[in-house]
Amino acid sequence: MSQALITIRRAMPGDAEQIAAVHDAAWREAYRGLIPGRELERLIARRGPDWWRAAVLQGSRLLVLSLHGSIGGYVSYGRNRAASLPFSGEIFELYLSPDCQGLGFGSRLFRAGRRDLAENGLETMLVWTLSDNKRAVDFYRRHGGEQVRRASEYFGAEKLGRLAFGFGPPAP
Structure with a gap:
């Protein structure tokens, strides 16, 4: 019987190549057909390995899902960037x-990021x-988010809707 070694840990500079690969594949999967093609490729290209390495070295809050040493996902988070909304923390990505989708790993990453925010006073x-x-x-929505704001953002010439979900303090 083999057991999978699955961990969630802080990102390290050496993870940058794999985080960039996850970012590329996940964005193409999530946004193909939503964000115009040329704009999507431009957004993906901005986040290469050098960008991720710099983010880690600058102390960005970034956790990775490691499966036998390979990165299968990530969550980045920190202080809420929308001053007009009464929430202390934010999951950025x-x-x-x-x-790795559909296997419960997203929930694990979500809870880990949320827990770290709460442990640092961002409940x-x-x-x-x-x-x-x-x-x-x-x-x-499944994780308890309440829609708190609607907004829009331009991607090239196309205006797309955005939703903000707010979360109260995590359960103990």
């Missing part, structure tokens, strides 16, 4: 490689997602 939090990203909208 949570992505899994397509082959309430916010998450933004594109309103047409049904998978993400359903995920955050």
Whole structure:
């Protein structure tokens, strides 16, 4: 019998290549058909290994899902960036490689990021997602998110809707 070694840990500079690969694959999976193609490719290209390495070295809060040493997903988070909304923390991004989706890993990463925020005094939090990203909208609703704001954002010439989900303090 073999057992999978699955951990969630802080990202290290040496993870940058694999985080970038997860980011690329996850964004193409999540946003193809939502974000215009040229704009999507431009957004993906901005987040190469050097960008991720710098984020880790600068102390960004970034956890990775490690499966036998390979990165299968990540969550980045920190202080809420929307001053007009009464939440202390924010999950900025949570992505899994397509082959890791639907297995409960997203929930594990979500809880780990939320727990770390709470342990650092940021007990309430916010998450933004594109309103047409049904998978993400359903995920955050299942995890107790309450829709607290609608907004829009331009991707190239196309205006897309965004939703903010608010979360109270995590259960003990």
